[in-house]
Amino acid sequence: MHKDIDTLIVTPEDMGRIDRAAALDLSSYGLMERAGQAVAAAALRRFPGALRFAVLCGPGNNGGDGYVAARALQEAGAAVAVHALGETAALTGDAASAFACFSGSVAPLSAYVPAAGDVVIDALFGAGLSRDVPQAVADIIEAVCRKAALPVLAVDLPSGVDGRTGQVRGAAFEASATVTFMCRKPGHLLLPGRSLAGDLEVFDIGIPARLLARHADHMRVNVPAIWRLALPEQEGAIHKYGRGHLAVFSGPATATGAARLSAAAGLRAGAGLVTLLSPREALSVNAAHLTAAMLKPVDGDDDLSALLDDARLQTFVLGPGFGDGARARGHVRLLAEGGRRLVLDADGISAFRDDPAALFALFSGESPRLVLTPHDGEFARLFPDLAQDGALSKIDRARKAAARSNGILILKGADTVIAAPDGRVLVNGNAPPWLATAGSGDVLAGIVGAHLAQGMPAFEAAASAVWRHGEAGRIAGEGLTAEDLPDAIPPWPE
Numbered sequence: 001m002h003k004d005i006d007t008l009i010v011t012p013e014d015m016g017r018i019d020r021a022a023a024l025d026l027s028s029y030g031l032m033e034r035a036g037q038a039v040a041a042a043a044l045r046r047f048p049g050a051l052r053f054a055v056l057c058g059p060g061n062n063g064g065d066g067y068v069a070a071r072a073l074q075e076a077g078a079a080v081a082v083h084a085l086g087e088t089a090a091l092t093g094d095a096a097s098a099f100a101c102f103s104g105s106v107a108p109l110s111a112y113v114p115a116a117g118d119v120v121i122d123a124l125f126g127a128g129l130s131r132d133v134p135q136a137v138a139d140i141i142e143a144v145c146r147k148a149a150l151p152v153l154a155v156d157l158p159s160g161v162d163g164r165t166g167q168v169r170g171a172a173f174e175a176s177a178t179v180t181f182m183c184r185k186p187g188h189l190l191l192p193g194r195s196l197a198g199d200l201e202v203f204d205i206g207i208p209a210r211l212l213a214r215h216a217d218h219m220r221v222n223v224p225a226i227w228r229l230a231l232p233e234q235e236g237a238i239h240k241y242g243r244g245h246l247a248v249f250s251g252p253a254t255a256t257g258a259a260r261l262s263a264a265a266g267l268r269a270g271a272g273l274v275t276l277l278s279p280r281e282a283l284s285v286n287a288a289h290l291t292a293a294m295l296k297p298v299d300g301d302d303d304l305s306a307l308l309d310d311a312r313l314q315t316f317v318l319g320p321g322f323g324d325g326a327r328a329r330g331h332v333r334l335l336a337e338g339g340r341r342l343v344l345d346a347d348g349i350s351a352f353r354d355d356p357a358a359l360f361a362l363f364s365g366e367s368p369r370l371v372l373t374p375h376d377g378e379f380a381r382l383f384p385d386l387a388q389d390g391a392l393s394k395i396d397r398a399r400k401a402a403a404r405s406n407g408i409l410i411l412k413g414a415d416t417v418i419a420a421p422d423g424r425v426l427v428n429g430n431a432p433p434w435l436a437t438a439g440s441g442d443v444l445a446g447i448v449g450a451h452l453a454q455g456m457p458a459f460e461a462a463a464s465a466v467w468r469h470g471e472a473g474r475i476a477g478e479g480l481t482a483e484d485l486p487d488a489i490p491p492w493p494e
């Protein structure tokens with residue numbers, strides 16, 4: 001995968017390892033000093049009208065960053081009130097040094113009374129939050145965010161947001177902005193953490209990139225640089241079969257629209273040919289609405305078997321509006337045994353709810369050629385134990401599900417996660433909120449199918465599809481319907 005550290009996502013645990021490795025060569029207090037200075041600079045830049053900065057400092061190194069920021073703000077001539085959670089005498093290591101360098105007074109957290117004109121610098125907990133916040137902190141959060149509605153600048157993470165999962169531990173600040181260090185953490189990208197962090201600034205405190213790359217797991221933000229090298233050939237492949245042939249299964253006559261949305265998206269996303277495989281009873285309704293896509297009758301496994309004699313048909317989308325679970329299972333078996341690539345969505349996923357292992361067995365053992373596109377509810381049907389395990393982050397869930405199914409997982413949502421069986425994970429961030437509309441998932445399945453049909457490896461096909469789908473949502477704009485999305489699919493990024 002691409003090496004740039006700007007896209008790297010690092011868990012708090014890995015960041016701790018990286019800090020310890022960095023401390024062998026660099027002063028760890030130097031890192032804290034730069035972190036705290038960056039927070040003070042962001043505070044002055046973002047809140048020029050602040051009457052006072054209320055710096056709330058916790059018992060660990062997040063609090064240490066707070067003491068450095070408080071000193072820097074004071075030196076800049078700003079009014080500062082510092083409040084500490086717990087005994088400052090109990091501070092150790094770098095946090096104790098940062099506290100010792102701060103010459104102003106420090107009052108207990110409980111004595112903080114939010115005042116109009118205050119900007120709160122939240123340095124209570126960062127990467128080290130290990131359980132629900134204490135009641136005293138929940139009370140302060142309530143007073144600051146709800147009652148006084150003061151602006152908050154969070155140090156590393158809004159206190160209460162779990163950096164590994166993005167989940168709220170008891171209560172969490174809602175920050176206008178967050179300054180984090182070196183790399184984004186999962187909690188900055190996964191909901192609800194992403195929306196609680198506000199504007200995110202990633203500040204380089206001087207940890208060498210080689211340490212980050214060596215100690216980080218394979219998690220990144222989904223940006224074009226990651227899959228650009230896997231894009232299909234743009235020139236030369238003139239023949240339309242050269243751009244791949246995608247086949248999309250239609251549902252019954254009463255539910256054909258979803259598959260047509262997938263088919264339209266597949267054409268727009270670059271498949272040379274798209275064929276809709278329709279039950280005979282739905283042929284006329286499909287024919288009435290199709291222009292560029294072709295149409296073939298498929299009622300049962302015999303029809304499909306005959307079709308699979310055509311070696312040009314390598315890529316299929318099954319699920320949008322499909323309905324019939326038993327038929328879906330039969331088709332999926334034939335496609336798997338025929339070595340085909342498959343995007344399994346919606347009803348295609350639900351068809352395996354009683355025996356997910358049967359699905360995984362069909363696609364085991366080779367490089368992935370199954371792409372699963374569940375939302376949370378569909379995910380729970382195939383992976384009930386993972387869905388119920390509250391300790392897992394969305395990243396963990398997608399990664400474990402990919403390993404179990406030997407498929408690429410697109411775990412959908414406003415914070416869609418894409419995972420491969422080999423452990424690579426991407427978190428998507430370009431989807432506008434209005435993309436969550438009926439039929440949007442059918443369009444995504446069609447784009448993935450088109451990318452697979454053009455010969456992209458499954459992980460890159462999925463990741464680039466999620467990205468283009470997000471861009472299409474942005475381009476189509478607020479108020480879009482799913483019908484608007486295929487035409488808004490952008491060309492490949494430069």
Ligand SMILES: NC(=O)C1=CN([C@@H]2O[C@H](COP(=O)(O)OP(=O)(O)OC[C@H]3O[C@@H](n4cnc5c(N)ncnc54)[C@H](OP(=O)(O)O)[C@@H]3O)[C@@H](O)[C@H]2O)[C@H](O)CC1
Pocket residue numbers: 015019028031032033035058059060061062063064065124125126127128129130131132133134155156157181182205207
């Ligand atoms: N490279 C970097 O990114 C740098 C980051 N820095 C900053 O350091 C923090 C992480 O510091 P750490 O000391 O590991 O963790 P915290 O300060 O976030 O919190 C640990 C202390 O908080 C206590 N704790 C944890 N959860 C709770 C809770 N729910 N209630 C009460 N107390 C809690 C914990 O106590 P334990 O009893 O669990 O031991 C600790 O006392 C990072 O976020 C950055 O801000 C550095 O500046 C250097 C570089």
Ligand SMILES: [K+]
Pocket residue numbers: 062122123124125126154155156157158159
């Ligand atoms: K914080």
